[in-house]
Amino acid sequence: xxxxxxxxxxxxxxxxxxxxxxxxxxxxxxxxxxxxxxxxxxxxxxxxxxxxxxxxxxxxxxxxxxxxxxxxxxxxxxxxxxxxxxxxxxxxxxxxxxxxxxxxxxxxxxxxxxxxxxxxxxxxxxxxxxxxxxxxxxxxxxxxxxxxxxxxxxxxxxxxxxxxxxxxxxxxxxxxxxxxxxxxxxxxxxxxxxxxxxxxxxxxxxxxxxxxxxxxxx
Numbered sequence: 001x002x003x004x005x006x007x008x009x010x011x012x013x014x015x016x017x018x019x020x021x022x023x024x025x026x027x028x029x030x031x032x033x034x035x036x037x038x039x040x041x042x043x044x045x046x047x048x049x050x051x052x053x054x055x056x057x058x059x060x061x062x063x064x065x066x067x068x069x070x071x072x073x074x075x076x077x078x079x080x081x082x083x084x085x086x087x088x089x090x091x092x093x094x095x096x097x098x099x100x101x102x103x104x105x106x107x108x109x110x111x112x113x114x115x116x117x118x119x120x121x122x123x124x125x126x127x128x129x130x131x132x133x134x135x136x137x138x139x140x141x142x143x144x145x146x147x148x149x150x151x152x153x154x155x156x157x158x159x160x161x162x163x164x165x166x167x168x169x170x171x172x173x174x175x176x177x178x179x180x181x182x183x184x185x186x187x188x189x190x191x192x193x194x195x196x197x198x199x200x201x202x203x204x205x206x207x208x209x210x211x212x213x214x215x216x217x218x
Contacts, residue, residue: 031218032078033069034172038211040064040086040111043180045205055092059109062088064209070119080117082137084209085110090145107145113178115139115156131162141180154180162215170215179204 043059063086070080089106117137124130134157141154160174181204 030072031069032072032080033067033216033218034213035065035067036172036174036211036213037063037065038174038209040084040088040178040207040209042207043088043205045090057090057092059111059207060089060091060106062086062111064111064211066113068117070117076121076123076131078117078119078121080119080135082113082115082117082139084113084115087111109143109145109149111141111143113139113141113154115154117156121162129164131164132159133162134159135174135176143180152180154178168217170217171212172215173212174210176209176211178207178209180207181205 039061040063041061045057045059046055064084065086066082066084068080068082070078072078087108087110089108091106115137116139117135119133119135121131121133124132137156137158139154140151142151143149156176156178158174158176160172162170162172164170
């Protein structure tokens with residue numbers, strides 16, 4: 001996570017040092033592509049190891065990365081598609097009273113998220129190179145282990161800041177709230193070390209993400 005914080009700080013530093021040098025007005029290109037890297041936090045499930053009582057498990061914080069691509073339909077609005085990937089582990093809460101030989105202490109998982117986004121930018125009269133923005137997104141999230149996985153509906157709300165270095169290059173820093181709706185059903189999710197885990201909860205699983213990356217315009 002130190003790498004993520006360093007990248008975010010560097011992006012913010014570049015953002016504020018380059019903004020004054022940009023011309024007062026820019027003719028932005030219609031297509032934007034943004035590769036990004038960041039950190040993803042949070043995510044708690046109700047789980048039941050085979051043969052034991054229901055308990056809680058949480059996803060470990062992890063580095064995330066991905067790419068987004070969007071098309072402008074006016075000067076301040078974009079429709080985008082975004083793919084995000086993160087490798088994590090489902091960790092049992094402290095105090096789980098089960099035999100550690102009969103159930104796995106953690107299950108390695110991979111998250112792949114596919115979202116359609118609507119982004120609205122808000123230009124600043126004083127500094128045209130800086131554009132705060134809000135984004136709403138909706139899509140699906142697949143969470144998989146070595147043995148199984150599931151795909152669920154997810155959505156997001158985010159805010160951030162774009163700085164234009166020139167008409168074809170910029171920097172984007174963003175913070176996102178990304179809940180995942182885990183439907184109420186019992187399904188085997190991960191097995192190993194002599195036991196299996198079933199996901200039980202039917203509720204929103206809260207996740208948060210902070211990312212930074214360059215913006216390429218075509």
